[in-house]
Amino acid sequence: xxxxxxxxxxxxxxxxxxxxxxxxxxxxxxxxxxxxxxxxxxxxxxxxxxxxxxxxxxxxxxxxxxxxxxxxxxxxxxxxxxxxxxxxxxxxxxxxxxxxxxxxxxxxxxxxxxxxxxxxxxxxxxxxxxxxxxxxxxxxxxxxxxxxxxxxxxxxxxxxxxxxxxxxxxxxxxxxx
Numbered sequence: 001x002x003x004x005x006x007x008x009x010x011x012x013x014x015x016x017x018x019x020x021x022x023x024x025x026x027x028x029x030x031x032x033x034x035x036x037x038x039x040x041x042x043x044x045x046x047x048x049x050x051x052x053x054x055x056x057x058x059x060x061x062x063x064x065x066x067x068x069x070x071x072x073x074x075x076x077x078x079x080x081x082x083x084x085x086x087x088x089x090x091x092x093x094x095x096x097x098x099x100x101x102x103x104x105x106x107x108x109x110x111x112x113x114x115x116x117x118x119x120x121x122x123x124x125x126x127x128x129x130x131x132x133x134x135x136x137x138x139x140x141x142x143x144x145x146x147x148x149x150x151x152x153x154x155x156x157x158x159x160x161x162x163x164x165x166x167x168x169x170x171x172x173x174x175x176x177x
Contacts, residue, residue, distance in 0.1 A: 015165035048144035063168035
């Protein structure tokens with residue numbers, strides 16, 4: 001069985017075009033995580049707060065980030081896909097985030113093959129409402145979990161997302177290459 005974290009390439013042309021492996025689905029409260037030892041997507045928990053994912057959420061293959069997990073990616077799309085779905089995506093922004101004292105930044109991306117997002121090249125092409133909803137979700141989704149604190153530290157442009165992806169690829173190579 002294919003291990004989607006280790007066996008799949010980071011993307012067809014990283015960091016400009018990446019693969020996003022979907023774990024959590026737009027509109028749901030279930031927190032799925034890819035378990036590389038199975039390999040497969042498992043239910044990690046149900047979010048304690050009454051919020052839902054603003055878009056499909058997962059990780060970038062062959063990446064490892066400062067929080068010692070695969071690098072997180074949120075793919076903006078109209079309809080949810082399914083856990084384990086691989087989406088070819090274009091990074092457009094980076095959301096800086098601290099999760100319980102660990103740097104846990106998120107790449108914001110759009111599907112490469114969705115004409116609704118062809119015009120989105122960078123953070124300036126996203127609406128303030130989209131950015132606010134993403135930020136609100138990540139600032140509140142752990143509020144009812146005891147002892148958990150999350151702080152969104154701001155937004156950065158597409159180049160910052162590229163740099164962070166390259167950093168995550170380098171960390172992956174150092175630890176697992």
